[in-house]
Amino acid sequence: MTPDVSTIWGWLDQVPDPEIPVISVVDLGIVRDVTWQDDTLEVAVTPTYSGCPATSVIAMDIETALYDRGVTNVRIKTQIAPPWTTDWLSDKGRAKLADYGIAPPSPAGGPDACPRCGGAHLTRISQFGSTPCKAHWRCDDCLEPFDYFKCI
């Protein structure tokens, strides 16, 4: 059984990121390519940060999602070039991040507004937040801390 590639992309768009379950591995730009090599489905995956503990979980989740839909001949190919960048985050993904309370990456190098109250008076506490991909900021209006998804 060889479902077409666009169907498979749709399935992978339903695989959530383990750490931020409101966005998918496709939103994050982690899945780079989906191709049939004879009867093996090859999924090219790019790791985000080198030490991201979710990387192997994501590979497993992708395999499981495909097995559950009857595609059992799967090969996950790890691709480190070109290196993952937040530029690959989909617009849909950015909106979902903001909704969830994580300020999405911005070329300004910092968040535009507090994801809770919309305030613009923001202080960076640390470039390293709850995970390697996030920085720790505080809103000086509502005084709540929040995560900012760093540009890389």
Next chain:
Amino acid sequence: MADQTALFEYLLRLGDNTLVLGHRVSEWCGHAPVLEEDIALANTALDLIGQTQMWLGLAGEVEGAGRSADDLAMLRDVWDFRNLLLVEQPNGDFGQTLMRQCLFDAFHFELLTELTRASDDRIAAIAAKTLKEVTYHLDRSSETVIGLGDGTEESHRRMQAALDLLWPYVGEMFTPDAVDDAMKAAGIAPDLTALRSRFDIRINETLIEATLTKPDSNFAQSGGKTGFRHTEHLGHMLTQMQWLQRAYPGATW
């Protein structure tokens, strides 16, 4: 085509630097003075350990003896490690840890920038990826050195003591040997003298802003990257890092 033995040695150096430093930094997990700093240290350690997987993974491939990144990291003893002496130094206080980080980051940043142009695509790819993370490491460590150096009387005193203690380990980063020469000839690694100039510019700027005095001596400790003479600290560190893999060979989760 590069001499494969020299290439293997060079990749071990890159991977052992990140492995040993990553482990050292991870020793702070749960013990840092402030929660946000604890998290920052843990995140830095994670990045470094992830980078180790790539460098040692490639080393194993080049060696062609079937050793994985895990095998190389967990089953070699002190004399087979190829990290710089700087990174195996104990953490000391928080200031000393960040001073060690800053000195290494300034070197690492310049080195990786050059390695993105390596004639070997695999090395260029790893360098391009790791450089992005190391840019954030350097940002943070230099900011912290400045903040603590130009801080209180106590923080300034501790940072100066850390700089005086660690400065003798800087020279080894830029002293070329046969492996470095072979890599340079192969178009993989940069000229270390040129790298030193860029490092000096960067570090001088940071130390001046930190109101710290750069030590006057050019003496350079050596023996780490060749494996000829590690300090007494590495063996003790490996007893913590490797005991499980050594006590239960082949153990898996």
